[in-house]
Amino acid sequence: MDKEPEERTDRIAAIARAHRETEGPALVVLRAVQEEFGFVPREAVPVIAEALNITRAELHGVLSFYHDLRQAPSGRHVLKLCRAEACQSMGAAALAEAALARHGLAWGETTADGALTIEPVYCLGLCSCSPSALFDDEPVGRLDAARLDRLIEGAAP
Amino acid sequence: MTRVFIPADAGARAVGAEEVARAVAAEAAARGLALDIVRTGSRGLYWLEPLVEVETPAGRLGYGPLAPDEIPGLFAAGFLEGRPHARSVGFVEEIPFLACQRRITFARCGMTDPLSLADYRAHGGLKGLSRARSLGPAATVEEVARSGLRGRGGAGFPTGIKWRTAAAAPGERKFIVCNADEGDSGTYSDRMIMEGDPFALIEGMAIAALAVGARQGYVYIRSEYPQAIAILQRALAIARAEKLLSTGSFDIEIRVGAGAYVCGEETSLLESLEGKRGEVRAKPPLPAHKGLFGCPTVINNLITLASIPPILADGGEAYAALGFGRSRGTIPIQLTGNVRHGGLVEVPFGVTLGALVEEIGGGTASGRPVRAVQVGGPLGAYFPPALFDTPFEYESFAERAGLIGHGGIVVFDDRVDMARQARFAMEFCAHESCGKCTPCRIGSERGMAVIDRILAGVEPAKNLALLRELCETMRYGSLCALGGFTPYPVESALDHFGEDFSRAPQKSVAA
Numbered sequence: 221m222d223k224e225p226e227e228r229t230d231r232i233a234a235i236a237r238a239h240r241e242t243e244g245p246a247l248v249v250l251r252a253v254q255e256e257f258g259f260v261p262r263e264a265v266p267v268i269a270e271a272l273n274i275t276r277a278e279l280h281g282v283l284s285f286y287h288d289l290r291q292a293p294s295g296r297h298v299l300k301l302c303r304a305e306a307c308q309s310m311g312a313a314a315l316a317e318a319a320l321a322r323h324g325l326a327w328g329e330t331t332a333d334g335a336l337t338i339e340p341v342y343c344l345g346l347c348s349c350s351p352s353a354l355f356d357d358e359p360v361g362r363l364d365a366a367r368l369d370r371l372i373e374g375a376a377p
Numbered sequence: 378m379t380r381v382f383i384p385a386d387a388g389a390r391a392v393g394a395e396e397v398a399r400a401v402a403a404e405a406a407a408r409g410l411a412l413d414i415v416r417t418g419s420r421g422l423y424w425l426e427p428l429v430e431v432e433t434p435a436g437r438l439g440y441g442p443l444a445p446d447e448i449p450g451l452f453a454a455g456f457l458e459g460r461p462h463a464r465s466v467g468f469v470e471e472i473p474f475l476a477c478q479r480r481i482t483f484a485r486c487g488m489t490d491p492l493s494l495a496d497y498r499a500h501g502g503l504k505g506l507s508r509a510r511s512l513g514p515a516a517t518v519e520e521v522a523r524s525g526l527r528g529r530g531g532a533g534f535p536t537g538i539k540w541r542t543a544a545a546a547p548g549e550r551k552f553i554v555c556n557a558d559e560g561d562s563g564t565y566s567d568r569m570i571m572e573g574d575p576f577a578l579i580e581g582m583a584i585a586a587l588a589v590g591a592r593q594g595y596v597y598i599r600s601e602y603p604q605a606i607a608i609l610q611r612a613l614a615i616a617r618a619e620k621l622l623s624t625g626s627f628d629i630e631i632r633v634g635a636g637a638y639v640c641g642e643e644t645s646l647l648e649s650l651e652g653k654r655g656e657v658r659a660k661p662p663l664p665a666h667k668g669l670f671g672c673p674t675v676i677n678n679l680i681t682l683a684s685i686p687p688i689l690a691d692g693g694e695a696y697a698a699l700g701f702g703r704s705r706g707t708i709p710i711q712l713t714g715n716v717r718h719g720g721l722v723e724v725p726f727g728v729t730l731g732a733l734v735e736e737i738g739g740g741t742a743s744g745r746p747v748r749a750v751q752v753g754g755p756l757g758a759y760f761p762p763a764l765f766d767t768p769f770e771y772e773s774f775a776e777r778a779g780l781i782g783h784g785g786i787v788v789f790d791d792r793v794d795m796a797r798q799a800r801f802a803m804e805f806c807a808h809e810s811c812g813k814c815t816p817c818r819i820g821s822e823r824g825m826a827v828i829d830r831i832l833a834g835v836e837p838a839k840n841l842a843l844l845r846e847l848c849e850t851m852r853y854g855s856l857c858a859l860g861g862f863t864p865y866p867v868e869s870a871l872d873h874f875g876e877d878f879s880r881a882p883q884k885s886v887a888a
Contacts (some may be wrong), residue, residue: 224461233848243651244650244651244652244653244670245652246652246653247632247635247649247652247653248632248652250634250635251635273626278653281653281654282652282653283656284654285637285654285656285811286634286635286636286637286655287635287636288600288634288635288636289635289638293573300601300810301395302562302803303800304562304563304755305562305714305751305755305787306562306563306713306714306785307562307714308714308798308801309714309715309787309788309789309790309793310714310715310742331593341811342560342562342755342805342808343560343561343562343563343564343568343601344387344601344639345387345388345389345559345564345565345567345568345601345602345715346387346388346564346565347421347562347563347564347565347711347713347719348388348423348424348711348712348713348716349388349391349392349426349719349721350713350714350715350717352391354601354603357603359387359388359390359391360389360391361388361391361392361601362391362392372636
């Protein structure tokens with residue numbers, strides 16, 4: 221993942237070029253870049269903008285609009301805790317508060333050792349198994365504090 | 378070979394279906410038994426998940442909810458012969474929750490292997506497309522119009538009229554766009570179809586394309602559904618390989634969203650598909666005239682499109698024979714949150730809210746009294762039990778200052794603080810506002826501040842009046858439903874649960 225910026229720039233340009241036939245490609249390219257690097261590096265904006273023949277401002281507008289797109293790397297594990305109503309009805313707010321406090325994080329922050337990022341998410345479609353979360357893209361439901369702790373502790377560091 | 382069915386649906390996986398499936402395979406291997414383990418979608422009886430079903434000559438028997446360490450005991454009890462076990466739930470189709478339903482759109486979901494086209498055909502799939510081909514475009518549109526089908530995303534616009542408009546619109550290129558950006562809390566019916574019966578969506582889109590003369594379709598799926606995306610991708614590949622979709626006449630591309638709730642609004646979704654910021658467009662022009670890339674576009678909710686194949690197969694009149702008032706056919710309702718029997722209920726329109734929550738849903742999971750239910754997602758109203766006689770259908774909810782949205786019902790017990798829920802509605806609107814119009818962008822921020830002042834006891838009468846006024850401005854001044862409907866949860870909380878806003882000791886001047 222830790223490539224030299226120059227090598228990264230070449231790769232980003234190649235990703236953008238690969239989507240030149242795609243109609244309305246900007247979001248698709250940004251997602252693909254994030255897929256590869258885990259975030260959208262700063263140097264990606266001019267490279268993609270040039271490849272797609274749009275302004276940097278326009279591309280930055282897209283990048284900054286979508287909650288999913290990261291401009292900095294996440295932790296090695298990402299916990300997305302649902303904050304929406306169905307999960308609220310089953311105690312998600314207290315669960316989230318405790319999890320954040322336990323790891324000393326605010327929403328969206330990463331632990332100092334880079335192991336864990338906790339992010340809010342508004343509905344995972346697991347609303348009959350609330351409270352729910354996505355842990356590294358794997359769905360988890362009927363969460364309580366003990367299950368959440370086991371999940372995080374059970375993950376490789 | 379005995380067939381055992383285990384869901385691979387994300388909701389089932391979230392509560393351990395993978396571990397249970399592995400345990401079943403391991404135990405069968407240890408006992409030297411050859412089993413045909415079929416991974417299905419979910420039946421939508423989520424309180425029973427992970428639910429394992431075994432095929433017997435008399436029907437499919439269910440066992441659930443199961444934990445992996447219960448699997449050896451399940452084999453020892455003789456579940457492969459349908460013998461009883463502590464987790465037996467009997468014949469799945471006879472479980473009252475399922476027996477009371479009328480499954481049309483969800484007829485196959487949880488029954489079949491979602492990626493088996495043979496299963497799909499054997500259970501009635503592709504009949505609708507083949508009938509549409511024999512009817513031709515104009516008669517296909519009329520069949521949909523006759524069904525009375527209205528948009529299942531929540532707006533309830535007649536699908537037949539939408540298709541007719543797009544079919545009549547001049548243009549070389551036309552598009553079919555499926556809105557699978559299912560962001561409402563308390564809903565997952567789109568996800569269940571993508572994971573449990575993806576060919577139904579593909580068939581529905583192929584019929585829509587034939588009806589209006591489109592050659593390209595897009596499915597816009599939210600990124601929060603990684604598994605649905607993966608399964609639909611595989612289903613599309615199979616559909617192409619089997620010439621269900623033939624490139625040149627019609628093809629479908631999946632586009633993945635990026636965590637913006639507002640992209641569920643149709644014009645914002647179109648902007649996002651074009652690779653732009655998901656900012657709402659003013660209407661007119663209607664998407665049916667000038668939609669994706671400026672071309673005539675049919676944009677339908679996923680459930681709307683997945684309901685098309687049975688309508689074509691069995692005729693619009695049969696579908697229209699079900700329902701209530703101007704709400705025809707069936708609606709997949711999702712019972713969620715603090716509910717004892719949470720899951721998907723497909724019934725004809727008209728069942729009362731109380732029957733859904735108290736009878737089918739069995740009341741709260743916590744066993745405490747129900748205090749409020751939010752119907753129709755984060756922009757839907759909170760209803761108290763006093764309104765449980767409301768029939769579940771578009772107009773009856775509108776008459777009571779509510780909406781049915783995408784069919785989600787979130788149940789709350791008597792511990793809920795409704796002022797906090799109202800504040801959350803404003804907070805959510807602020808978080809998700811696309812920023813294009815002021816009532817939504819600024820109004821939601823002001824709404825949070827005003828509710829905070831009310832809760833702090835600062836000039837409550839004045840601030841309550843201000844909150845009402847702000848809601849009015851948002852409702853009439855916002856460009857789309859995000860700002861326009863956020864007042865529903867806020868005002869319904871004020872109307873039905875006003876006592877929750879007057880708990881603070883009163884102070885006279887703002888701090």
